[in-house]
Amino acid sequence: QVQLEESGGGLVQVGGSLRLSCAFSEGTFSSYRMAWFRQAPGKEREFVAAINYSGIMRYYADSVKGRFTISRDNAKNTVYLQMNSLKPEDTAAYYCAARRGYYSSTSLTYEYWGQGTQVTVSS
Numbered sequence: 001q002v003q004l005e006e007s008g009g010g011l012v013q014v015g016g017s018l019r020l021s022c023a024f025s026e027g028t029f030s031s032y033r034m035a036w037f038r039q040a041p042g043k044e045r046e047f048v049a050a051i052n053y054s055g056i057m058r059y060y061a062d063s064v065k066g067r068f069t070i071s072r073d074n075a076k077n078t079v080y081l082q083m084n085s086l087k088p089e090d091t092a093a094y095y096c097a098a099r100r101g102y103y104s105s106t107s108l109t110y111e112y113w114g115q116g117t118q119v120t121v122s123s
Contacts, residue, residue, distance in 0.1 A: 002027040002112040004096045009117030012086055016121070020081040022096030022114055033099050034072060034079040037107055038092035038119075045095070047105035049081060059103060064090075086121045093118050 008020040020036070035050035049070035050059045058070050069082040079096060094117050097110035104110070 002032070002098055004098060004112055004114035006094065006096050006114045006117040009094060009119045011120045011122060014087060014121055014123045016086050017082070017084045018086065018119060020083065020094055020096075020117060020119075022079045022081075024077040024079070024098065027098075029072075029077040030074045031100060032112075033101070033103060034070075035097045035099075035105075035110065036070060036079075036081045037095045037097060037110075038090075039095070039116075040092040043092075045107050047107070048094070050103060050105065051079065052103065057103070059105065061105075083119070086119075088121050088123050091119060091121050 003025045005023045012018055030053055033052055036048040037045050038048050039045040047061050048064055051070045051072050055072045067085045072079045096114040098112040099110045
């Protein structure tokens with residue numbers, strides 16, 4: 001059973017940066033597409049970014065394009081989300097997810113999830 005564990009969340013001021021990490025275990029990391037989703041209180045979980053097996057193909061939600069960067073290190077079984085120029089509307093719990101197969105931005109299609117890490121952007 002694949003296990004995912006996020007880290008790196010915290011409190012940051014508007015315009016600041018954070019880097020989230022997601023450690024993958026109990027599976028073959030390079031066989032999975034990885035993604036980040038987020039969920040703010042009272043809102044649905046939304047897609048943030050995804051990356052393919054090799055790390056060459058990356059996909060972003062329009063709301064984070066140009067500010068966030070997803071990457072992966074297959075040697076370390078870890079996926080990252082570098083978040084720059086943070087805004088108050090980026091405040092949410094951020095979740096790491098894994099799936100096999102083709103690209104998807106739909107949360108229901110992801111097989112495995114982490115417990116989430118909270119990001120709070122203060123103004």
